[in-house]
Amino acid sequence: MLIGRGCAGPAVALASATAMEESCRCPHSLHELIDDHRRFPYTSSATDVWDVMTAADEALDTPGMVRDIYRNALFPQIASGNDFYDREHTWPKSVGFPRDVVANYPYTDVHHLFPADSRYNSTKSNKYFDDCGATCQELVTEDDGVAGGGSGVYPGNSNWTAGAGVDGRWEAWRGRRGDVARAMFYMDLRYEGGVHGVTGVAEPDLRLTDDLGRIESSTTNQPIAYMGRLSTLLRWHREDPVDEAERVRNDIVASFQGNRNPFIDHPAWVRCMFEQRCAPEPWINELHYDNDGADEGEGVEIAGPAGVKLDGYRLALYNGNSGAVYDTLELSGALDEQQGGAGTRWFAIAGLENGDRDAIALLAPDGNVVQFLGYEGALSVEGGAAAGKTSVDIGVSESGSTARGHALQLTGSGCDAESFRWAAASAHSRGRVNGGQTLSCP
Template sequence: MINFPGDGVCHSSDGWRQGRKFAVTHSRDHVFVAVVLLLALALPLPLSADPPAGYYDPALGLTGESLRLALHEIIDDHSRFPYTSSATDTWDIVSEADRDPGLPANVITIYRNSSVLSSDHNTPTGWNREHSWPSSYGFTNDGSCNYPYSDAHQLRASSPSYNSARSNRVFDWCTSGCSEYTAEGVPFSNFGSGFGNNGSWQVWEDRRGDLARQMFYMETRYEGGTHGITGCSEPDLRLTDDRSLIISNTSANQSIAYMGVLETLLLWHLEDPVDAREQLRNDVIGSYQGNRNPYVDHPEWVCQIWTCSGADLTPPAAPSGLTANPGECQVLLDWLDNGEADLAGYSVYRSTSSGGPYDLIASVAAGTSNHSDGSGTVATPYFYVVSAVDTSGNESATGNEASAASQTGPACSPPDPGEIDLVISEVMANPQAVFDSAGEYFEIYNRGTATVDLAGWTIRDDDVDSQLIVAPGGLLIAPGEFLVLGNNSNSAQNGGHPTDYVYSAFFLANSVDEVVLGFTQGAAFVEVSRVNYTSSTFPYGAGVAMELIDLATIDTNTPVAWEAATETFGLGDFGTPGSGPVPPGPDADFIRGEVNLDGVIDISDPITILESLFGTMGPLPCADAGDVNDDGLINLSDVIFGLGVIFVGDPL
């Protein structure tokens, strides 16, 4: 939902068009399109989630076969959903897991990369389900006891013709006699040749790692024996480089079955790392089946179980010299720097008992060997350990334990009294002129009537990033002023932006993340401003910050409330840190309901509102025209009102 000034002129960051007369057109075909889009809005979009606390604890510190067996015990005995049923089945799960984030009513197919209507399943031109581990290699016959056949972690939405082309070809490089199967919208292709275990199916670049990690999941999940709850027999699935072991059996399920090629899958895993799309898919399937793909959550475990040619398997040294000192509402941690050239950073763990068990509370980037923990209860003793992580994902053992309790003080007090109305007004998640570790920042604007002291407030995301703002002299923001918070205050290193406060335990992910500002009052966290952003829907990019179009905006979590910065600063990145963008001025009158300014009021106008609200385009070219029902908001009611105008003849 969007608030905007209803002052009778067309507001837009993209300029305006001259007013003119408009025709109203009708189309029966468009009725179907509108209905499909409205149904799509009822489908929930998947949200990124972490594994449950302690989910992987039994596997920590293990390597090799011991690690694989521990992971098997963790992900074993999942809840089975039927392959096809009138109740929730794998059609439902896969359609949600492979949903097109830009078109929520669609799915994206694995090999063709086409976006097709989710409702168009099991048709020649729509999509069907691909068994990435071919069912003929171990579990041919479906049934209530056939767990791998309906395991959604290995099922993918697929174009039927590409599914047939892949058949049961083995995953491997295609080296001769190859047929090309292009992927849509990208300059890549799949290639296939031969048949069965003599055939090869080379997946296009951005899906290779996904499928490799699905294969590692299948070998780990299916270890033979029986399901611990239902007693159903399960196959022992194994990956191999020996094609002669990969035998197709289309008449019976097998106790031991093979798939490959292992060496190629390991290379594909390293070549195509886990991305946000794959993480979301893991979350969706885990929410149904109750188990996760551990190699999506911890891709470093692949090379710790199987031998990756040329992979770095050596962890950093354990950090040493950890000290913990009491601070005002926080515990101040410090340790000695590690010296590895490939060091990525540190993981900080905390426990209420000496010796653990410990919970991860923060990740600290390389170059910083301290952390302020303000997320605990004041005056409660905590025990801390720190590990080091390198760029290959190897994690060291934890170093020495240190303990302290925070102290009470002025920074623990509630924020200043008065009308508090702060909003996150600009976010630079992906600087281009300098490294992310120096150039990230976000901006806060005080649109209230009282000066607010941010000392004692917290900035955090929904995962482990959290920083208590410690400012002994206060961190004041007066009405109408901006504050910039970043990870580096040196303008010669951070791209040239001003920095009012430097954080060290908070990071802005490039693809999907949250920025939350608030304070603790009693036992409750009071959230004052929040932005949940994704690179696929919000208007920012490499070297381009996103800015609120209207600083009075109420809902900052809708992409249409933001615009890409167009002014440069410092070393050339785009943003206005510490100030607001120049608002666009009016040019002409507008026609309410003529949203896309094409000269006609028709079905494309409510569709334009839907695309703007749900992330497939930027701000509306004329926000006032999009407020079809003239209630001062842009939301789904404007779509419904517009459909009434077009198809029923309701007056504007």
Template sequence: MFYQLKHKVNRIGAIFIAAFITIPASAEIPANYYQSVDESTPESLRNSLHQIIKGHTKIPYTSSSTDTWDVLEQADEDPNNSNNVIDVYKNASYRKVGGGNSNYNREHSWPKSYGFPNNVSSNYPYTDMHHLFIANGSYNSSRSNKPYADCTSCNEKVTLLNDGRGGSATESNWTVGSFESGSWETWEGRKGDVARALMYMAIRYEGGSHAVTGHMEPDLILTDDRSLIGASNTGSNIAVAYMGLRAELIDWSREDPVDDYELRHNEVVFTYQGNRNPFIDHPEYIACVFEEICSGNGGGTPPPASTNAWINEIHYDNRGGDVNESVEILAPAATNLLNWRIEAYNGNNSSLYKTVELSGTVPDQQNGFGSINFNIKGIQNGSADGLALINPQGEVVQFLSYEGTLVAQNGSAEGMESTDIGVMETNSTQSGYSLQLSGHGQEYSDFIWQSPMQNSRGSINHNQSF
């Protein structure tokens, strides 16, 4: 499939004189684009990525020449209808009209009110299309400038079924409140998109001046502190601004891996701006930059994957609405979890219902072992639901279940019977508790699953030693 990039000569209604350039839908990263990347430390990776992507070409927001409308209508094109666009929140398909209309508009995923509200020639983030998306006008208004965050007791904003996704009860946006105290939870098919867009903004804009024009640029920072986000809403362009929520954006980037929508958006924007989103091209960089879990190899070659990794902690049910559902993976220090994944199986039909791509390098937390916790919203509450840990070769390392056993009907574990861990959570389990392994050793078989206790997410479990 190819995408046509239109250069307007003028705009009169919907009539354009156009010339066309074609680019492939999934073009490869240009050779040597990331050659200068240094992954040895979080700071070195951040700095080297900034040097690569800074100084991009600014496209006018609205203009009689090529502007952001033209580019976004190509970047967010409906893959099944080149005359339409797909919006980021409602997943609706709308006919392209080449500008403002009653159906869709342009969403600043990093709200412009937080740091750069005034569209002047020196304001590069305002028109940076790596964080702009076509969005349903009503949904964009509802999101407003609320931080991205998981949402409980919230109002539902449903999606539509398009391109085989959206439209189900588990694929909705959720929102509550307003301004920095509010929350907008993007639906599961696009939450990774907005997470990686904001991560790009935090690396692209680090203060200082534009590499070519010399215009001063803001320092955009991801945070979990809502008060800092609120203080960024001054009504003026400012030097330092905040957005978030950082921890949940990291989780979202894991829950929703890069897909063809993001690849297309990245490629089209690159064609015009001349820079790329490194967290789409290399999602493994996220762990180093934002979690300070780095391979430490400088040149970017990850350490070998371990064959001795296992599920070490699980939380799936608690009193009231389930919160902070998660699975923790434990492995020898320096294990790279890139290309590992967790597959979740529903006991009602023994079928795969969720896949979570993993990433990050395991830290040394105790005598050469460590853990990484992965938030996974929507883990089924039983009975006999399963979790499979899959290595980069597609092999099932573990197939565990709780509240009974099941035989997987599809997925990587197809035909395999799960192993019941023998303990469970219920709807009376205290919030903040989890199921954990305890004991002493260096193999999964050395440890025993324990009934719910205070969680130890992302660290060595209680009563566990190596």
């Protein structure tokens, strides 16, 4: 993480938009809020990593059991070595900090340690995170009644992998890939070199990158280490938003270590810290493109902080078959306050495509891509403003049997796209706050 000069100190608050912009300019101010945590031993008769991890990963719906990160399986909550699951370092310990010594803080930092089925953990090894493809080896997940299960279709609900060692790839399944991404963002921010403020021991500088040639394994602890792929992790963060289990986990780890993962508390900090996009942005809040009989009422709703002017923003519509832009809509007007300092505005779009893997790009006045969302699959494109990007599959869809007057909508609470989740089609709320949604912009 590159550090700015003349930055505010640790008094910067995590909750405000002003603080977000300040910390984007000066990442060190946010780093100081989460560094110098308490270290627990990896294995000990006293409280150790096993104790913290198994407490943090206890299944919310099944007390006494932990749910592992890759297989999505339930295992007995055993706070010691066992035959079921290992301690998975999402940032591989061999990539920068392989030796477990008292001075090694990332080795035992539970914000990036998760229980993982022993076979899956061994197969993942120290591979970097990236999309893999249908020709890769599939490692299936278990169906917990909400997510997981199924096989044979890429990407489905499976993990996918190819290669070996630091040259290999690991695609985490879509139900936990956001958890993985935010753990990696935390590691990049938490470890920036220097020394621990309490113990005075040297800490490594861990850096996320798209330059995969920089990723190297070592047998000794290194001052600088790289892991990736950053651009893929950024997309995974958007594809799998924060959920209640992840928030509870953050609380429990913080109760032991004394520090938090701020990217779980405030998901929008990710685009601020890693994409330098810190100003409040509008987002796609509702979508309708298909229904029973002749399509009617197709369009897109935009939401955002009250007062945001949409003049100059555009929607670029991509066809899933050709990968090309088939229409562009110029937006206009301002967002009036409807709730919590935020508002919505509906834009009708007759003829919005309803085939496989269509996509919509929300473009800022300067041409930058604010969002690139796909429905009925993810789409990689080579032309238009989103050239070289892959859309984020919203994970829900409409069909020729969707009831008239229904739409796909975001639910949850917050003031940015990252705080919400897409829900299955329900009665539309065009130009109004969605059902199950609370807008709250400071």
